[in-house]
Amino acid sequence: MTYITHTQQAISSSSRDEQALAQAELYSHLESQAEAVAPTQDPLTSRDRRIIGEIIEVQPESVRTIWIEGGITVWVQLVGGGRLPFDKNWFAKRVAEVKATLPETPLERNERLSDELEEACTAFGLYHVEIDWLSFSTKLYRDGHFVGFVGCNHQGWYARPRQYGVNRVAASAKDVIASLGVRTAVAA
Numbered sequence: 001m002t003y004i005t006h007t008q009q010a011i012s013s014s015s016r017d018e019q020a021l022a023q024a025e026l027y028s029h030l031e032s033q034a035e036a037v038a039p040t041q042d043p044l045t046s047r048d049r050r051i052i053g054e055i056i057e058v059q060p061e062s063v064r065t066i067w068i069e070g071g072i073t074v075w076v077q078l079v080g081g082g083r084l085p086f087d088k089n090w091f092a093k094r095v096a097e098v099k100a101t102l103p104e105t106p107l108e109r110n111e112r113l114s115d116e117l118e119e120a121c122t123a124f125g126l127y128h129v130e131i132d133w134l135s136f137s138t139k140l141y142r143d144g145h146f147v148g149f150v151g152c153n154h155q156g157w158y159a160r161p162r163q164y165g166v167n168r169v170a171a172s173a174k175d176v177i178a179s180l181g182v183r184t185a186v187a188a
């Protein structure tokens with residue numbers, strides 16, 4: 001009876017390096033293909049990253065994602081590959097503290113003001129043209145007719161019925177629109 005003996009062949013170190021390099025290249029290619037087919041949505045906003053970065057004392061750009069495991073532990077995944085665990089209650093308390101002290105960025109302010117203006121315009125049945133983000137102002141129209149200017153500056157919300165004139169200042173977008181003499185839109 002004939003027996004066959006299998007022996008393990010030694011693989012040279014250069015061959016192993018080439019194989020590791022090829023494997024890394026393949027993974028990189030697969031990852032880029034997956035992104036091209038189904039790009040991932042980033043659940044964290046820049047403000048979220050700023051808050052998390054402040055809490056764990058890292059640069060906001062180094063925070064990749066965050067998740068809660070078992071309803072107890074908050075995990076923060078870093079771009080460099082590290083993961084940090086935190087007690088959920090402690091982390092939630094720190095988020096509230098940091099949020100209260102973190103100043104609003106100009107982009108966040110614009111987004112908040114834009115949302116408020118959109119809501120107010122909807123209530124009055126108005127629409128606006130493109131917003132001048134440098135000064136946060138726009139013209140308001142109803143049924144194609146010019147109603148007035150509305151904007152927001154360091155004093156708060158303001159409105160004026162003509163291009164030149166005195167600003168009427170109020171605490172909210174709804175209040176300044178009402179100061180133009182516009183009544184709330186009635187559903188047909």
